[in-house]
Amino acid sequence: MSLTKRTVTLSNDVEMPWVGLGTWDQGPAAISAALAAFASGYRMIDTGSFYQNEEDLGRAIAQTDVPRDEIFLTTKVWNSEQGYDATLRSFDVSAQKLGLDVIDLYLVHWPVQGKSADTWRALERLYAEKRVRAIGVSNFEIHHLEDLFRTATVIPMVNQIDLHPMKTSKQLLEFCKARAIQVEAWAPLAQNKVFAEPKLKQIAESHGRTVAQIVLRWHLQNGVAVIPKSQNPARIRENIDLFDFSLDDQTMAAIDAMNTDLNLLGFTPDTIPAVLLQPPAQPWPYSL
Numbered sequence: 001m002s003l004t005k006r007t008v009t010l011s012n013d014v015e016m017p018w019v020g021l022g023t024w025d026q027g028p029a030a031i032s033a034a035l036a037a038f039a040s041g042y043r044m045i046d047t048g049s050f051y052q053n054e055e056d057l058g059r060a061i062a063q064t065d066v067p068r069d070e071i072f073l074t075t076k077v078w079n080s081e082q083g084y085d086a087t088l089r090s091f092d093v094s095a096q097k098l099g100l101d102v103i104d105l106y107l108v109h110w111p112v113q114g115k116s117a118d119t120w121r122a123l124e125r126l127y128a129e130k131r132v133r134a135i136g137v138s139n140f141e142i143h144h145l146e147d148l149f150r151t152a153t154v155i156p157m158v159n160q161i162d163l164h165p166m167k168t169s170k171q172l173l174e175f176c177k178a179r180a181i182q183v184e185a186w187a188p189l190a191q192n193k194v195f196a197e198p199k200l201k202q203i204a205e206s207h208g209r210t211v212a213q214i215v216l217r218w219h220l221q222n223g224v225a226v227i228p229k230s231q232n233p234a235r236i237r238e239n240i241d242l243f244d245f246s247l248d249d250q251t252m253a254a255i256d257a258m259n260t261d262l263n264l265l266g267f268t269p270d271t272i273p274a275v276l277l278q279p280p281a282q283p284w285p286y287s288l
Contacts, residue, residue: 001014002230003018003221003243006018006043006243007018008113008223008225010134010158011157011180011181012134014104014133014134014157016072016105016134016158016225017042017043017074018220018225018226018242019036019042019044019216019220019225019226019227019239019240020043020044020045020046020072020226020227021033021042021045021046021227021229021236022046022186022187022229023045023051023229024048024051024229024275025051025055025187025211025229026039026051027056028089030047030053030056030057030060031057031059031060032231033236034056034057034060034061034064035060035063035064036233036237037236037240038064038066038071040112040233040237040240041240042240043070043072044069044071044072044074044227045057045072045074046074046075046149046186047073048076048077048078048107049075049076049077049078049081049090049094049109050109050280052280054094054097054098055097057073057098058097058099059102061073061098062099068100068215071183072104073098073100073104074104074106074107074227075094075098075103075105076106076107076108076109077094078090078109078279079110079112079272079276079277080277082112082116082118082119082144083118083119084119084122085120085122086120086161087118088126089215090247091103091122091131095131096175096241101131102130103131103243104134105132105134105136105153105157106123106134106135106136107135107137107138107158107160108120108123108136108137108140109138109139110138110139110269110272110276111137111140111141111144112272113193116144116147116148117147117148117150117151120148120151120152121151123135124152124153127155128156133155134157135157135219136157136159136160136181137158137160138160138186139160139162140156140157140159140160142171142172142175145175145176145179145181155179155181156181157182158182158225159176159181159182159183159214160184160227161186162185162186162187162263162264163183163185163188163219164185164187164190164193164194164262164264165194165197165200165210165218165255165256166193166194166260166262167260167262167263168256168259170259173223177223180227183225184224185219185224185225185226185227186222186227187229187264188215188216188227188228189212190264191217194211194212194215195211195212195263197258199254199255199258200214200255200258203247203251203255207247210238212228212239213238213239213241213242213245214236214247214255215255216228216239216242216246217242217245218247218251220242221246221252222234222252
């Protein structure tokens with residue numbers, strides 16, 4: 001895949017950066033990480049009401065010299081806040097914490113049985129009222145999307161999923177591509193598991209790149225947006241330095257062949273543990 005620009009055009013013609021900063025589990029360090037990201041050329045930041053750092057990221061957006069209209073901010077409605085009215089209330093809280101009148105991308109964090117349709121209806125209202133520029137889902141498998149299509153009047157613009165070299169999710173990726181749903185990987189480096197893979201180390205050495213850069217470029221050439229997480233300014237810079245090299249078909253296939261269907265969380269969107277249906281609690285037992 002040829003990448004001639006740093007943004008991808010969503011189905012509603014909104015431009016979304018290919019690369020953003022993930023901010024789960026960063027605490028107050030999210031401020032310095034976001035500012036380092038802005039300084040390194042990032043224009044997309046990903047958060048969620050569950051992350052409990054929306055206020056911190058709002059401060060970072062207020063502090064940066066980057067104009068607001070150049071920043072693409074994603075947040076999500078948490079599972080315990082789903083349902084039509086509850087989602088609208090959750091959005092108001094998130095917008096207030098972020099200090100933003102308009103959110104660029106609002107996602108349903110997980111499919112919640114019996115609530116997804118009403119939650120999506122609330123997102124459609126926010127989209128119609130132009131309080132969000134784009135709407136989407138996260139962790140939705142094919143059957144969740146098919147269920148949503150039965151009542152949706154707007155097709156999700158984005159699906160943020162567990163996707164990395166050890167879980168290529170090819171069937172879901174192709175399903176989304178066929179319906180103009182942009183796929184985004186929420187743990188593109190498999191929560192650092194890619195760094196232990198000898199094959200990736202060999203590929204990185206042969207290209208004069210880091211393992212992270214190789215894996216992130218593999219995602220981009222597969223048409224997948226990425227939100228790698230880091231608090232290290234050098235690694236933040238490294239993770240967006242992806243647009244001056246490419247991987248050939250043989251290398252892409254070699255990385256594809258690493259797939260083992262590794263599920264990073266140990267459960268699926270159909271087997272969400274009861275704790276994920278509750279408000280956030282600390283310490284949290286899952287590295288989302």
